[in-house]
Amino acid sequence: MNRSASEPPDPESTASSSGMGRAEGSANPGRSSREPSAGDDGTSWRQLAMRMVQAQLRSRDIRDEAVLEAMSRVPRHRFVGRIDLEAAYADRALPTLEGQTISQPYMVGIMTQLLQVRPGHRVLEIGTGSGYQAAILAEMRAKVISIERIASLARAAEQRLVSLGYGDRVTVVQGDGSVGIRALLDLSMPDEGGAEPPQPFDRILVTAGAPSFSDELLAQLADPGRAVVPIGSRAEQVLHVYELRDGTLSETTCVPCRFVPLIGERGWAD
Ligand code: SAH
Numbered sequence: 001m002n003r004s005a006s007e008p009p010d011p012e013s014t015a016s017s018s019g020m021g022r023a024e025g026s027a028n029p030g031r032s033s034r035e036p037s038a039g040d041d042g043t044s045w046r047q048l049a050m051r052m053v054q055a056q057l058r059s060r061d062i063r064d065e066a067v068l069e070a071m072s073r074v075p076r077h078r079f080v081g082r083i084d085l086e087a088a089y090a091d092r093a094l095p096t097l098e099g100q101t102i103s104q105p106y107m108v109g110i111m112t113q114l115l116q117v118r119p120g121h122r123v124l125e126i127g128t129g130s131g132y133q134a135a136i137l138a139e140m141r142a143k144v145i146s147i148e149r150i151a152s153l154a155r156a157a158e159q160r161l162v163s164l165g166y167g168d169r170v171t172v173v174q175g176d177g178s179v180g181i182r183a184l185l186d187l188s189m190p191d192e193g194g195a196e197p198p199q200p201f202d203r204i205l206v207t208a209g210a211p212s213f214s215d216e217l218l219a220q221l222a223d224p225g226r227a228v229v230p231i232g233s234r235a236e237q238v239l240h241v242y243e244l245r246d247g248t249l250s251e252t253t254c255v256p257c258r259f260v261p262l263i264g265e266r267g268w269a270d
Contacts, residue, residue, distance in 0.1 A: 045075055048089040052076075052105050056091050062109040066117070070139035071109060076102075078164060079130035098150050100260055102130045103207070107257060114228045114241050114254060115203050117142050122200075124220065126177035126262065127207035131157030131170070138169040142203070146170060147177030149263060177206075178264035179216040206230065209237045209259035214266035223247060230259045234268050 053072045062068060077088035080102055088094070093104045103111075112133070117123065119141035125134055128148035134157070137144045148154035154174040161170045173181065200222035206213075206229040213229045221227055225244045230237035239254040261268045 043086070045077055045085060045089075046072070048086060049073070049076065052089040052091075056105050057109045060106060062106070062113055064113045064116075066140050067109055067112045067136075070112075070136045071105065073139055074132065074135045075164070076105070076132060078160060079132040079135070096130045096153070097156065098153055100129050100150070100153065102132050103259075108133055108136060110255060111205060111207070111228050111239065112136055112140075114239065115205055116226055117203055121202040122222075123203040123205060124177075124181060124201040124217075125205045125207060126180075126217075127259075128154055128157045128172050129207065131161045131172070133205070133207055134170045134172070135161060135164060135166050137205075138166040142169070144170040145173060145181060145201075147173045147175055147181065149174070149176055176264035176267075178210070178214060178262050178266035180204075180214075180220040201225065203227065204229075206262065207259065208262035208267070209234065209257075210262040210267055212266070213240065213242055216266060218242075218244075218249070230257050234261045 049072045080088045093101045117140045121142045123142045123144045125146040128146040134146045158172040204227035223244045227242040231240045241252045243250045
């Protein structure tokens, strides 16, 4: 899928992905006493989020209404630390802790749209980061397992997701997601021979730059299933979309992007 926007996404905004979905059920972001209620000119975060959707997503090539709606409902400012409310909704990636980034809204939108998430889908995300992408997927009523390599980020993201009401739909796991989830479960349950292996995932989303779509990840994709992975060098990648159907894997390439590197056994060296 090609980006038709006249204004290309800021390449710096790479590392993140998310989509939008319908805000139904228990997820109830935006009701926290800790959150700033308005920007300098009195604009509420909901207004900023809706403006972001209109100016940065709808006006480009994000057409999936579920994605657009989810992105208007997730309080992005809660994922970006202590910055100005309006900056949280700006057209760029932002730094988070530990030298990582939260992707530009457009990159989150395009990745989530490409993923074609539907309610009830089991989604595996590699690279939890701030948890913003996972929240978007949860808004779309997917069941998400998200893996983050850096323990402090995994903990912070999990707490944030729980406090925003997404705890029942997102599970954050700390570890190397370049090989997916099974190896992690094997490690944590060495003596439970009877443990059920996890079901394959309807969708897999990698939000760090990978050298390839690893065999281990492919083995965890359901059939039919879909995966979106930024693949390329350590410095820059192209979004790849994989579709598995009747045992056949097809691959298409999409927009150029720049994510922080996927570090791990099937990623890059630390
Ligand atoms: N999706 C995130 C942004 C991801 S930034 C968001 O919405 O905020 C990329 C993240 O991938 C970083 O937090 C980085 O620590 C993590 N990462 C890198 N290699 C990883 C690996 N092998 N397994 C899991 N996470 C990894």
